[in-house]
Amino acid sequence: MSDTFTLDGKTISFTEGQTIMQAATDAGVYIPHLCYLPELKPHGSCKLCTVKINGRETSSCTMRAAAGMVVESDTEEINSQRRALIHMLFVEGNHLCPTCEVSGNCKLQATAYHLGFMSPQFDHFFPIRRVDASHPDIWLDFNRCILCSLCVQASRDVDGKNVFGLSGRGIKSRLIVNSKSGKLADTDMAVTDKAAQVCPVGVILKKRTAFKTPIGERTYDKKPISEVPDTPAKER
Amino acid sequence: MNTNSIQPEGITGVVDRVVARWRHDPTCMVQILREVQETCDWLPPEAIDRTQELLGVPRTSIEGVAHFYSFFYTQPRGLYRILVSDNITDRMLGNMALLDRLCQSLWVEPGKVSEDGLVSVDTTSDTGMGDQGPALLVNNYAVTRLSEARVDEIVDLVRGKVPLAQWPADYFKVEDNVRRADIMLGHALKPGDALRAAWGRAPAAMLEEIKRSNLRGRGGAGFTTGLKWEACRNAPLKAGQQRIVVCNADEGEPGTFKDRVLLASHADLVFEGMTVAAYAVGATRGFLYLRGEYRHLLDSLNGVLERRRQEGLLGKGILGVPGADFDIEIHLGAGAYICGEESALIESLEGKRGTPRNRPPFPVTNGYQDQPTIVNNVETFAAAALIAVHGGDWYASIGTKQSAGTKILSVSGDCERPGLYEYPFGVTVRQVLEDCGARDTQAVQVSGPSGVCVGAGEFDRRIGFEDIPTAGAFMVFDQSRDMFEVARNFVHFFQHESCGFCTPCRVGTSLLKNMMDKLHKGLGSRFDFAEIEQLNQLLKATSHCGLGHTACNPVLDTVAKFRPAYDQRLRRQDFMPAFDLDMALAEARQMTGRQDSGAHFKTEFGEG
Numbered sequence A: 001m002s003d004t005f006t007l008d009g010k011t012i013s014f015t016e017g018q019t020i021m022q023a024a025t026d027a028g029v030y031i032p033h034l035c036y037l038p039e040l041k042p043h044g045s046c047k048l049c050t051v052k053i054n055g056r057e058t059s060s061c062t063m064r065a066a067a068g069m070v071v072e073s074d075t076e077e078i079n080s081q082r083r084a085l086i087h088m089l090f091v092e093g094n095h096l097c098p099t100c101e102v103s104g105n106c107k108l109q110a111t112a113y114h115l116g117f118m119s120p121q122f123d124h125f126f127p128i129r130r131v132d133a134s135h136p137d138i139w140l141d142f143n144r145c146i147l148c149s150l151c152v153q154a155s156r157d158v159d160g161k162n163v164f165g166l167s168g169r170g171i172k173s174r175l176i177v178n179s180k181s182g183k184l185a186d187t188d189m190a191v192t193d194k195a196a197q198v199c200p201v202g203v204i205l206k207k208r209t210a211f212k213t214p215i216g217e218r219t220y221d222k223k224p225i226s227e228v229p230d231t232p233a234k235e236r
Numbered sequence B: 001m002n003t004n005s006i007q008p009e010g011i012t013g014v015v016d017r018v019v020a021r022w023r024h025d026p027t028c029m030v031q032i033l034r035e036v037q038e039t040c041d042w043l044p045p046e047a048i049d050r051t052q053e054l055l056g057v058p059r060t061s062i063e064g065v066a067h068f069y070s071f072f073y074t075q076p077r078g079l080y081r082i083l084v085s086d087n088i089t090d091r092m093l094g095n096m097a098l099l100d101r102l103c104q105s106l107w108v109e110p111g112k113v114s115e116d117g118l119v120s121v122d123t124t125s126d127t128g129m130g131d132q133g134p135a136l137l138v139n140n141y142a143v144t145r146l147s148e149a150r151v152d153e154i155v156d157l158v159r160g161k162v163p164l165a166q167w168p169a170d171y172f173k174v175e176d177n178v179r180r181a182d183i184m185l186g187h188a189l190k191p192g193d194a195l196r197a198a199w200g201r202a203p204a205a206m207l208e209e210i211k212r213s214n215l216r217g218r219g220g221a222g223f224t225t226g227l228k229w230e231a232c233r234n235a236p237l238k239a240g241q242q243r244i245v246v247c248n249a250d251e252g253e254p255g256t257f258k259d260r261v262l263l264a265s266h267a268d269l270v271f272e273g274m275t276v277a278a279y280a281v282g283a284t285r286g287f288l289y290l291r292g293e294y295r296h297l298l299d300s301l302n303g304v305l306e307r308r309r310q311e312g313l314l315g316k317g318i319l320g321v322p323g324a325d326f327d328i329e330i331h332l333g334a335g336a337y338i339c340g341e342e343s344a345l346i347e348s349l350e351g352k353r354g355t356p357r358n359r360p361p362f363p364v365t366n367g368y369q370d371q372p373t374i375v376n377n378v379e380t381f382a383a384a385a386l387i388a389v390h391g392g393d394w395y396a397s398i399g400t401k402q403s404a405g406t407k408i409l410s411v412s413g414d415c416e417r418p419g420l421y422e423y424p425f426g427v428t429v430r431q432v433l434e435d436c437g438a439r440d441t442q443a444v445q446v447s448g449p450s451g452v453c454v455g456a457g458e459f460d461r462r463i464g465f466e467d468i469p470t471a472g473a474f475m476v477f478d479q480s481r482d483m484f485e486v487a488r489n490f491v492h493f494f495q496h497e498s499c500g501f502c503t504p505c506r507v508g509t510s511l512l513k514n515m516m517d518k519l520h521k522g523l524g525s526r527f528d529f530a531e532i533e534q535l536n537q538l539l540k541a542t543s544h545c546g547l548g549h550t551a552c553n554p555v556l557d558t559v560a561k562f563r564p565a566y567d568q569r570l571r572r573q574d575f576m577p578a579f580d581l582d583m584a585l586a587e588a589r590q591m592t593g594r595q596d597s598g599a600h601f602k603t604e605f606g607e608g
Helices: A020-026 A076-092 A107-116 A150-158 B003-021 B026-040 B043-054 B059-066 B089-092 B095-106 B150-160 B194-200 B204-213 B225-234 B258-265 B269-279 B292-310 B342-349 B378-390 B392-396 B429-436 B483-497 B501-520 B526-540 B547-550 B553-561 B563-567 B586-592
Strands: A001-005 A010-014 A051-054 A056-059 A070-072 A136-142 A162-169 A174-177 A205-208 B080-085 B118-125 B137-138 B141-143 B178-180 B243-249 B283-290 B327-331 B373-377 B406-413 B420-423 B441-446 B452-455 B473-478
Touching: A001 A020, A001 B483, A020 B225, A051 A076, A076 A107, A076 B501, A076 B526, A150 A162, A162 B059, B003 B026, B003 B043, B003 B137, B026 B043, B026 B059, B026 B327, B043 B059, B080 B095, B080 B150, B089 B095, B089 B406, B089 B473, B089 B483, B095 B118, B095 B150, B118 B563, B137 B292, B141 B292, B178 B429, B194 B269, B194 B378, B204 B225, B204 B378, B204 B392, B225 B373, B243 B269, B243 B342, B243 B378, B258 B269, B258 B292, B258 B378, B258 B406, B269 B283, B269 B292, B269 B373, B269 B378, B269 B473, B283 B292, B283 B342, B292 B327, B342 B373, B373 B378, B378 B392, B406 B429, B420 B429, B429 B441, B429 B473, B441 B483, B452 B553, B483 B547, B483 B553, B501 B526, B501 B547, B526 B547, B526 B553, B553 B563
Parallel strands: A001 A070, B080 B118, B178 B420, B243 B283, B243 B373, B283 B327, B406 B473
Antiparallel strands: A001 A010, A051 A056, A051 A070, A136 A205, A162 A174, B080 B137, B137 B141, B406 B420, B441 B452, B441 B473
């Protein structure tokens, strides 16, 4: 038995226990998101998936659907908030799309295009962040980290390894690696780990694969992110 | 404080002792790191190695905690770690000049460690001494009523490497400053009175009294206490679970210090209230989460708990009743305002980073270690003890219709008699100002930075959930104060205390701080007001918790009510860049030691 709610006027059916995000995804409706992946527990931190439920804003990835809810998502008001959040993520880190090897496969970039975000007006923070190339098969460019925690969860809950964790507080929050040296080479991370597949941006990168697929022929070069489902373990 | 004491046992010996004391329990991570640091003066890598070995948790979960809380240091910070309280009321009392004096005399830069590794000096968020500031913490112990003379004496003690235990006791004296007592601060209950009254009823009847009293939470949000307790009582227990009672004494809202006094002088009343709550909801385990700034209260509070156990008022078989079991453990915070949010507090109690949880589910059903948990403010529990003795109807008859009982206000700032004032709800702002001896008052910040700024035209407004709800802070500003600087201080506070979990608060509070600093430098324009307005809407709509929801309030309130304080800072009406060519050369000037005209840009950017 399933109940329904409305999302931007469209009737969406859901089963008991489903979140708004899950029900919308099943119905083929895209709600922008960065820290959510269907196979991992919702984190609720990026806030891109904020929707209005009966007039009140909530993260759709963590809110369970209830019968009769009136949900707004694709409105100018909410999309303008999402643009501001994208804007914040861009100025907080060091995101240089033209020189980034995941350009075209990057969810931050693709979501920015989807929402019509073009150029930042907030001052850039230009934080000083490390690059870790110690691992034979993987390198980490922390400049692009948006603190979505997907790698933390994937490593812990899927790989059973706890390779990553969050440290610091506030604007100094950062991703750390589980070794005394702080280097990835000193962990048991493998390139086949789930944690190596889930980064929505260009932090966790497989070595020697950067331009196998040329710019212009990548996932979001071909289709907007709203038309590309979150398939598990997408190959880059 | 006592680096020499690590010599006999060594760092691993210290960790072994502390971890054993905390039962090898990773949920006590915050307490373990705190106690290790108390002996080692910081958290050296060997201590983290050993903690990891003993607890078998990922290193990331230890480092993540060590780097989350302001009071933990993973780099050496000196034998003496001095943190100057930096609330706006400390500023009004001249804390910055005293900080300068301290730094210059000790030859140390703010935020850094002296070259000989002896001492570090930095600022910290309000330490809860607003009635007796300026204040500082040295190795987490509060020093009050700072003056130039006291600062000079501290410099001599530090230079002479005098152990903290031998510093004059007067430095550490914390006065209660109770100026107006009512039913709570003037109660005459003896330990056990409230318990005997509660045990005289069935648990469900005790809960009914709380509901009849119309008691609402004193932490600021004002949720009905009876409903919270009832939800916890009715929440199903899974196998091996128990119900939990948590007292939130993480009194971090700048300008609030009432819980400090309740715990210093009425600890029995608070513990009694917790025990009454445990009886009413069927809980067997309790925690007091005490803010790290109140380290000076820890030993005496543990003493009170021990005495209560001996008197049969706590522990197994309370009042001699078989099966009436409830005990309380104190956990100390480590410098994180966000842990006053109940789900972040629970995370901290579990030994984790203090990040607010996704809700629902709420703590009443899924709280501490996924068990049904009530989290209430110190003052709420004290009120519950009074209700147990005098009954719900008595309590409901005090105050106003929607705000039963009394409220303790922590009054500080521009007034003759700062301290605690307990009133029945419904008192006007004007009455409080009269009683505390405030003159030429320009504004009052009620309930701290996340509360509301009340201007002179609104002094007939009333304290209560119907009009101005408050967690207790009442900061008074006279006509000489610059309300822009008040708001800027609060914005810096929120930026420093944002936990960093969600995008809008993590980045937005930093953007807001930058904008306020831009205005402070005289580089503001109307464009910036529009930006601030937009940021506010975004933070209110999309932030994860109350910190982000309220972070823009101080700015919006003061822009609306004290516009001239902002207007005088506007250099241009439309737009002004934050970037300043001359300021960009400051670092180069410092490095080369030049201050001549050739090292400065004279022309202004974008003139005309």
